[in-house]
Amino acid sequence: MGNSFNKEPPPPVVLVPPLFDFPPLAARTRMLESSYRLLFGKLALKCLFEDYFEEARHFSTRIMLKPMDDPHVDLIATVSGPLDHKHEENIIGNALFRWQGDVADPHTFMDLFVSTSDPVLRMRSCSYYPKYGFGAFGIFPLILKERVSSEDYGVMGLRYGSGNLSFGVTLMPLAVKDELPKNAWLVGKMGNLTAGVQYEPQYGSKDGAKHKNLMNWSCAIGYGVGSGSPLTPSFNFCLELAKSSQFIASFYHHFVVQRRVQYPLQVDEVVGITNYIDFGFELQTRVDHTETSNNASDSTFQVAASWQANKNFLLKAKTGPCSSSLALAFKSWWKPSFTWSVSVIRDRCVGKWAYGFGIHVENIRDASYQRADPNHVMLTPNKEHLAEGIVWKMGKGPMLQADMTAGNFDGLPRELRPLDKIL
Incomplete structure (x- = not known):
């Protein structure tokens, strides 16, 4: 009886909010792409430089819905166009219907794409066998307003993927001999180093052998650290020589930091939040x-x-030689979730300001995992912190220790677990 009055208070925790958009939508179709184009931090940089940065004087609307009765299918519909009626551009509408055989495996699927622009109707399909590491895919434009190239008649490909190696080839069935293959790639990983090469026969040569033209080859090497889960920090640095004519250097750093916060609903238990x-x-x-x-x-x-800053607010900024942009997004985690975004663009070449707006509705990605639960993604104190209490020491590392640092990802939602089996 007396023990019920002497219970120790629950240990302090740090809230870990869900990420705004993870995994990125491009990751759902990565089996249709060359691994060379997605590795070396390229996918993360693409999301950082493009997501929520709406085009100047334009709007975009995206609706992503999955029926509760059948989680194997989903639909993505987009509408975008100019805000000013004086523009000669037309409003473009697209819709993508996707079927996925295994809810937990996004690598085997089929989708149908319809649009008001070319291609009017397109079908894509991919089959991947993780036991053997081999996969096959195809992209077929079924209805086009005009077919002018071999690619307009379809593309097929074969690939192999493991934790340390990926190679594949993409072919056009109706292409002429000197257009084969459309591209081929080879990427390998050893420790923290990743190196790859890609062949795309876009330029000819004097003797007709396109593979001898260095303009058709690209190579890259990257150094990356991190588990692959966005709930832990990661870093990636890459050097690339594209088509033997363009040098590209890039790096991407994902920080997971903690800041003090007083949670009004759990003042004693919640002492901080992850950003x-x-x-x-x-x-x-x-x-x-x-x-x-x-x-x-x-x-x-x-x-x-x-x-x-939390599960509701995201602030982004980017700058380049000619323009700078600032984007603010607000997300409500209802079922489905709603995201409103506004972009402010400063074109320094012409000295003008412009705005863009976007709204997204989604129930495809399940990210409702913010909770005070050490069995999931909550950061829990170690014994030293329990004995001495929570003390914020700025500049001396994280206040609490994450359960993920030990490699225990079993409690995480499927979308946040590292992809160790496929490079």
Whole structure:
């Protein structure tokens, strides 16, 4: 009886809010892409530089819905266009219907895409066998307003993927001999180093052997640390020589930091909250000898950063030689969730300001995992903290120790677990 009055209070915890958008939508179709185009931090940089940065004087609307009765299918519909009726651009509408055989495996699927622009109707399909590491995929434009190239008649590909190796080839069935293959890639990983090469026969040669033209080859090497889960920090640095004419240097850093907060509903239990800060930089410059090598278009850079303060607010900013942009997004975690975003663009070349707006509705990605539960994603104190109490020591590392640092990802939602089996 007396023990019931002498219970120890629950240990203090730090809230871990869900990320705004994880996994990124591009990760659902990564089996249709060359691994060379997605690794080396390229996918993370693409999301950092593009997501929620609406085009100047334009709007975008996206609805992503999954029926509760059948989680194997979902629909994504988008509508975008100019805000000013004086523009000659038309409002574009797209819809993507997707079927996925295994809810837990996004690598085997089929989807149908319809649009008011080309292609009007397109089908994509992919089958991947994780036991053997092999997969096959195809992209077929069924209805086009005009077919002018071999790619307009369809693309097929074969790939292999494991934790340390990925290679594949993409072919066009109706292409002529000198257009085969459309592209081929080989990427390998050893420790924290990743290296890869890609072949795309876009330029000819004197003797007709396109593989001898260095302009058709690209290579990259990257150094990356991190588990692959966005709930832990990660870092990636990459050097790339694209088509033997353009040098690209980039890095992406994902921070997971903690700040003090007083949670009004749980003042004694909740002492802090986890924030996500992302920073990325990309420099592109030409290395071949051309007359236009001094133009701004041949040498450019861009820098971007984002800060997710909690589960509801996201702030992003990016800058480049000619323009700077600021984006603010607010997300409500209802079922489905709603996201409103506004972008402010400053074009320094013409000295004008512009705005863009977006709204997203979604119930595809389940991210309702913010809770005070050490069995899931909550950060729990170690014994030293329990004995001495919680003390905030700025500049001396994290206040609490994450359960994920020990490699225990079993309690995480499926979307947040590292992908160790596929490079």
